[in-house]
Amino acid sequence: MKKICIIAIIGLLLFTAVSASSYYTPNRTNNPQPLKTTYDLLCIAPKSFSKNLQPLIDHKNTIGVQTIVLTTEDIYKDYTGRDNAEQIKYAIKDAKESWNISYVLLVGGLKFLGLGWHVPVRYSNLDDGTGYNVFLTDLYFADLYNETGEFDDWDSNGNGIFAEWGKDILDLTPDVAIGRLACRTAKEVAIVVEKIITYETTTAGSSWFTRMIAVGGDSFPAYPGYEGEETCDVATSYMTGFDIQKLYTSTGTLTGPADILTAVSQGCGFLMTRGKGGTDRVRMGLPEGEEIIAFQNKDVPKLTNKDRYPIWVFGECIHGKFDVCVLNIVNVIQNISGYTMADCIYDCIAWRLVRQKDAGAIATLTNTNICYGSTGDVNGNGIPDDAETYGGFLAVELFRLYSQEGIQTLGVLHQQALCNYVKQFPVRTNLLHSKSVQEFILFGDPSLKIGGYATD
Template sequence: YVMLVGGRHGGIGTEKWWCPVRYTHLDDGSHWEASYISDLYYADIYKYDNGNATFDDWDSNGNGIFAEWKMTGRDKMDFYPDVYIGRLACRNSYEAQKMVEKIITYETTTYGQDWFKKMVGIGGDTFPDQSDPYYDGELSILESKDYMEEVGIETTTLFTSDNTLTGPDDIINAVSQGCGFLNFEGHGNPMSWANHPPYDGDTWIGIDVMDFHKFSNTGMYPVCMIGGCHNSQFNVSILNLLKFGEIKDIYYKSEWSPESFGWWIVRMADKGAIASIGNTGLGYGAIGDNNDDGIPDTLQFYGGFIDGEFFRVYAEEGKDILGETYGTTLTNYIMKFPPMEDQIDAKTVEEWVLLGDPSLKIGGYPS
């Protein structure tokens, strides 16, 4: 297990980091970003070259541009995590101290508690389309619900389709009652998460970081899955507002958030989550049933698959050390969808980051 400790601590023209980050250079043609953070770089140590294990530096062409995938060429990478990695993106010693206390509290007091046997799942119609009969986010929640029921964990669903999700207070109230797992499936940015009512792409219902202070789940911290774009983009900073030449773009993308959604919900003292998993960049999902196999594509590909696979690995493979659950999920995805064969599969695994202690015992230890 390898835990990286340290986030961004300032810098305007050049970011400053307590613990370094690696930016990939995969350009997906979205015109949103051509680079994003990937902690998978630190976990993928080796690759096999003609049967021999060699160091995988994610720069196979030696041009100094890491994890490159552009029209002009690409780096050949292994992707498989060789160690179980996680990061505490702490920006100061106070956050670090509070995270240590929170992790110790979790591992020594959670075991056997009734609240741990609950999950809160939040979703809606992620890609509203009259030709698509599926409410993608809700289907993802229902899939994770089925897996967790296998190990005795009950799920409270908050859905836009049945009006159990009408605003942030619904989320605050459900989480504050205590839950061992928290699953968001929808859309996001560094500051907020939301989803749509059925077939209504103009309406957004969700929660943002300014609501987090309302959580009152002291001592009852869930492992949090965040399906959405950029929720775990932990390089954001309010200092980005000083980049005057880019201010319009920065404001629109919420890159001026003091801290990212995925880290903020974890680092809060005495409330929030114990760890989160989410995307540092633009996330992807599938819609409809284009392969005509009777299974919604949202569950079979990209973000919908990898998020659901985490819960399957926990429930069916019995992986209850957080980093191992996370790392096994990545490995299973890479085996099923070789990233060097598809640019979006590569991005899906590169950007999926664990913000938490990889050695954490999910559910805690017996006293």
């Protein structure tokens, strides 16, 4: 595998010259070994996004997060692999070994009309019987090594089918913190870059940041209790020092999107939902067994929380299915497995919130496909089982790690939650646990300083 190379740099480039050294082009003629240097953040993006991404690179270097960019075009020229996704993964591995990177930001989603990818994806071939036999997983790009320390290609049997449940042995432990900005256009890149810079430079010390909103309902009406609300209660119990606002169907504080719009527009540092999913909406169960649409894509432009952007944790299914596309109607018409009319939209709600200009979320964490929940308290420890396993565990664990362990970098929060899940549950032998960890995705900057940087 070709190693990353550094071009000769003309002149003396110091910290003030970050723009000149942000983009790295391999020297394919001499192929020298990398210089003895390190970077914190690796960004991977197509060249067409370079201009609008540059302000973020400059900002990161200025605040001390040493950042470098590899373009997809250069990666495809300089790395071999069975497909573009594997080439990207080899480049990440090389950057980890050469530059000791901690974070990887994939900048790119579907291209126009869904005709290809700006930055490629990997699908896991795991059929849980819910109607989807494959699903998106960015964990593939973060899980660089198997248990013996060798490159983990997620195709241990070598048959060319990646992440094939029951046939491939996957490590599933992320070796870097990974996040994605699923931008389809350069304009979207500019919008999200501006939000990240604003968040990191203005949030610290703001009173709105110490607010948390919890949105829950009755996830399983046929069983006792209000599982979504109970799981939210566990998450909020960790957030000491935060002003908690609970929007619950059982108390009548959640009756529809207007309640969330009002709460979010005041600003909040965190928001968590635990209910029922959808590609473009969040649904909440009512105590009497029916459900309401709590929030959906068409509500996002109504938000007025400019410069007060929360980290939004969706604890439901399929909010992060970022391969939705209007042209998926062709797959629906052809009755291709795994496609419904819900896939024939422009955005999944998790990405819609992040790309919203001057409003929405600074980042979202959620599931790319069908996830799972639990009822009751089988082990009798006083904690609802819904908060102790599957997607509920992952959502709650983020808040525990932030509050109890003091993790203040978003990607590390996500990475550690995944690592803890892998340690605690049989992810290599249990289909549901394996899917839970593979589908939990971060839309946002993995190097993001939660709450922003304090100013002198």
